[in-house]
Amino acid sequence: MREAKRRASDKKLIPLGSTECMANLNRALEVLVDEGVGPLLGQSALYASERLQHWVNRLAYSNSSYGHQIMAGLVDRPYYAYCIHEAAKLGEILGYDAVSVLEFGVGDGTGLENIEMHVEEIEDLFDVEVEIYGFDTGEGPPGPRGV
């Protein structure tokens, strides 16, 4: 037991996000996919490997800027984040005090919450305020047309 503990503590610590760390994680990912971890988790092998790759990327980018995390698709709704990030960046370049983000059709507000989360991060990156506006008719999605 003591021997096992000693051997464990002798192990070299690989810094998180380092090239070696990522190579190890990618190797582990390949093994898991080869071993058929998907069906084991009750998911298709493709879905399982995509989720694992996502987590590998998250680790790889954990020390990266929010902009890089957006481009790697690691934030929730990266398509929202990208637009807000670019608008704030341009606003700063043009010397604007503020830019506005508008969502037409907010529904239950899930998208608005996501926008708020991105804005919190992005306002730290650029010298510009991001104002959020949401609209909704309150009538729900329109029915299908032409059917």
Ligand SMILES: C[S@@+](CC[C@H](N)C(=O)[O-])C[C@H]1O[C@@H](n2cnc3c(N)ncnc32)[C@H](O)[C@@H]1O
């Ligand atoms: C699918 S939900 C929105 C979900 C939300 N965007 C999100 O990501 O969480 C669509 C919403 O659009 C609204 N809507 C439909 N037509 C609209 C219009 N012409 N102007 C504003 N809101 C509209 C509906 O009332 C509905 O609440």
